[in-house]
Amino acid sequence: MLRAVIGIALAAALVALPHGLSFSQQEILVFLTINVLLVASYRLLTLTGEWSLGHVVIMGVGAYASALFTKQLGLFVPLSMLLGALTAAAVAWALSFPLFRMKGFYFLIGSFAAGEIIRLLWKRFRDPFGGPKGLKGIDPMPDFSIGFYDFDFFEPVSYYYFAGTVVAVCLWIMWRIEHSPVGLTFHAVHWQDKLAQASGIDVRAYRTRAFVIASGFAGLAGALLAHYIGTINPNSFDVEVMVFVLTWAIVGGTATFYGPILGCVMLTVLNEIVLRELGFEQMRPLIYGAVMILSILFLPKGLESVVERLVGPRRARA
Amino acid sequence: MTELLAQTGLNALYAASYISLVAVGLVLIFGVMGVVNFAHGELFMAGAYAIVALYADIGVPFLAAVAAGLVFVGGLGLLMERALFRPLRDNPLGGLVASIGFLMILQALAVMGFGVRMEHIPPPTQDVIVLSEKVRLPVSRLVVIVSAVLLLSALWYFLKRTRFGWALRASAQDPEAAALQGISINQTARIAMFIGAALAGVAGALTAPLVSVNPHMGHSVIVTAFIVIIVGGVGSLEGAVVASVLYAFVHTIVTTFYDGVVADIVGLSLLLGVLVVRPTGLFGTADRA
Numbered sequence: 277m278l279r280a281v282i283g284i285a286l287a288a289a290l291v292a293l294p295h296g297l298s299f300s301q302q303e304i305l306v307f308l309t310i311n312v313l314l315v316a317s318y319r320l321l322t323l324t325g326e327w328s329l330g331h332v333v334i335m336g337v338g339a340y341a342s343a344l345f346t347k348q349l350g351l352f353v354p355l356s357m358l359l360g361a362l363t364a365a366a367v368a369w370a371l372s373f374p375l376f377r378m379k380g381f382y383f384l385i386g387s388f389a390a391g392e393i394i395r396l397l398w399k400r401f402r403d404p405f406g407g408p409k410g411l412k413g414i415d416p417m418p419d420f421s422i423g424f425y426d427f428d429f430f431e432p433v434s435y436y437y438f439a440g441t442v443v444a445v446c447l448w449i450m451w452r453i454e455h456s457p458v459g460l461t462f463h464a465v466h467w468q469d470k471l472a473q474a475s476g477i478d479v480r481a482y483r484t485r486a487f488v489i490a491s492g493f494a495g496l497a498g499a500l501l502a503h504y505i506g507t508i509n510p511n512s513f514d515v516e517v518m519v520f521v522l523t524w525a526i527v528g529g530t531a532t533f534y535g536p537i538l539g540c541v542m543l544t545v546l547n548e549i550v551l552r553e554l555g556f557e558q559m560r561p562l563i564y565g566a567v568m569i570l571s572i573l574f575l576p577k578g579l580e581s582v583v584e585r586l587v588g589p590r591r592a593r594a
Numbered sequence: 595m596t597e598l599l600a601q602t603g604l605n606a607l608y609a610a611s612y613i614s615l616v617a618v619g620l621v622l623i624f625g626v627m628g629v630v631n632f633a634h635g636e637l638f639m640a641g642a643y644a645i646v647a648l649y650a651d652i653g654v655p656f657l658a659a660v661a662a663g664l665v666f667v668g669g670l671g672l673l674m675e676r677a678l679f680r681p682l683r684d685n686p687l688g689g690l691v692a693s694i695g696f697l698m699i700l701q702a703l704a705v706m707g708f709g710v711r712m713e714h715i716p717p718p719t720q721d722v723i724v725l726s727e728k729v730r731l732p733v734s735r736l737v738v739i740v741s742a743v744l745l746l747s748a749l750w751y752f753l754k755r756t757r758f759g760w761a762l763r764a765s766a767q768d769p770e771a772a773a774l775q776g777i778s779i780n781q782t783a784r785i786a787m788f789i790g791a792a793l794a795g796v797a798g799a800l801t802a803p804l805v806s807v808n809p810h811m812g813h814s815v816i817v818t819a820f821i822v823i824i825v826g827g828v829g830s831l832e833g834a835v836v837a838s839v840l841y842a843f844v845h846t847i848v849t850t851f852y853d854g855v856v857a858d859i860v861g862l863s864l865l866l867g868v869l870v871v872r873p874t875g876l877f878g879t880a881d882r883a
Contacts, residue, residue: 374866381630381828562703572691573678
């Protein structure tokens with residue numbers, strides 16, 4: 277009962293939120309919504325214990341694929357977004373063959389190398405990827421109406437509602453996956469991989485599954501981004517963005533579903549509202565770096581551990 | 595054709611020299627501390643900016659500025675050891691994340707201090723050794739090659755022939771057993787971080803007049819260093835040197851006959867190939883993970 281009330285209040289607040297913001301803040305809100313999907317999908321990937329450095333490039337695969345489906349084949353935008361997500365998942369599946377021969381540090385470096393190769397291919401091949409300048413003039417979402425609300429995608433508010441709905445559905449699916457037998461097996465593979473293997477679980481197959489599913493959602497996030505900003509290039513998905521995702525996950529903590537989302541929201545608010553308003557734009561990487569170091573030194577379990585401590589005694593659950 | 599190959603060989607030898615300085619430092623840090631120092635490319639960048647500040651701006655003699663860069667970047671290494679890696683010793687992922695944070699701080703400081711534009715550094719000497727009509731070796735490149743050989747020989751002597759070197763190798767092999775023998779882990783960590791960082795700084799300082807110095811130059815350096823240490827076998831200093839030479843030759847030849855981006859793709863594919871076929875690298879042993 278209490279949870280339902282909280283849920284409805286949260287949903288109402290999220291619907292009302294953009295109307296109190298300026299135009300540029302509304303745009304940031306759209307990026308934040310997409311980033312929430314990205315970081316939540318990243319957590320799904322880390323459930324099996326492997327940390328990838330190629331996740332943002334996989335997001336880029338979804339963005340490039342969806343943009344090319346509309347540009348070259350003239351597909352309907354929402355359909356091409358879904359196909360973009362499927363392409364990202366398919367690329368991840370292909371990459372899983374070399375990558376999951378590795379673990380830990382080697383997987384980290386291997387995923388980094390695989391991501392860089394994809395990025396260099398975008399850079400090298402002007403046709404169809406547009407080379408270093410990337411793709412421009414990507415078709416926007418076509419406007420539509422659902423009776424009581426007209427979606428006009430020149431307005432960030434409309435795109436926020438559209439992307440927000442997509443992201444909410446994706447989060448719900450990811451939550452269901454994590455609490456299904458498959459998701460519980462992901463946890464087992466992470467914490468007890470020898471035992472899981474001895475119990476007849478194909479550890480590598482489950483790692484691949486987590487990787488492919490997470491990549492599909494990351495690809496969808498990329499497609500949402502591409503059709504919003506209309507232009508993408510290889511540097512939109514470089515390692516600096518990956519570092520931001522990593523920071524969100526580390527600062528928020530990855531033990532709970534909401535941890536990385538919390539990290540993403542808090543750091544975006546800190547960055548956009550506080551730093552930009554105060555004129556510290558140039559110091560952004562410096563502050564991100566410092567926050568990253570301070571949180572790993574003093575809050576190694578992330579912001580979520582603070583939340584757990586505050587509400588912990590009453591709701592002592594895993 | 596022979597002349598083209600000879601010139602390509604000289605170019606590769608020059609690339610191999612500074613790459614091996616960077617890679618050997620990275621391996622040393624990984625071996626002793628057990629952390630992957632993602633900020634290693636930015637230590638290289640810091641060395642290059644030491645030359646910008648001291649040699650190009652104030653006019654300190656080039657080799658004195660290189661020496662100052664060595665000490666400065668070595669000092670950065672000590673700072674990282676004390677502030678980041680020591681408190682996070684039991685947390686390998688934490689060390690990696692902290693080094694990524696440090697990387698961003700160094701990059702932002704370079705941007706704030708010097709701006710994002712490319713720095714132009716006049717080379718200390720314009721002399722060129724003409725070996726034949728088409729085979730030329732600029733003296734500034736020869737300086738890099740000679741310095742790398744001298745520094746790596748000195749490091750080899752230090753590691754294999756001195757007591758400190760023995761202690762360092764002992765704690766790289768088995769920190770607990772080394773501690774039981776009265777070797778201070780903190781001290782060996784300090785020495786390893788100083789040497790490892792200083793080698794990257796020296797490489798950046800020596801090559802500063804020959805490359806485009808900018809705050810984001812560390813990225814390609816760290817990518818190259820990762821390729822080299824994986825191909826050579828993580829934890830193997832000899833492997834890092836051999837892999838540097840191998841990589842430099844492959845990369846230079848592909849760049850000469852195709853272009854730089856293809857060469858980068860070939861290099862990264864080499865890395866993935868080694869990881870798939872022989873994850874311990876050419877010289878690594880299985881128990882070092």
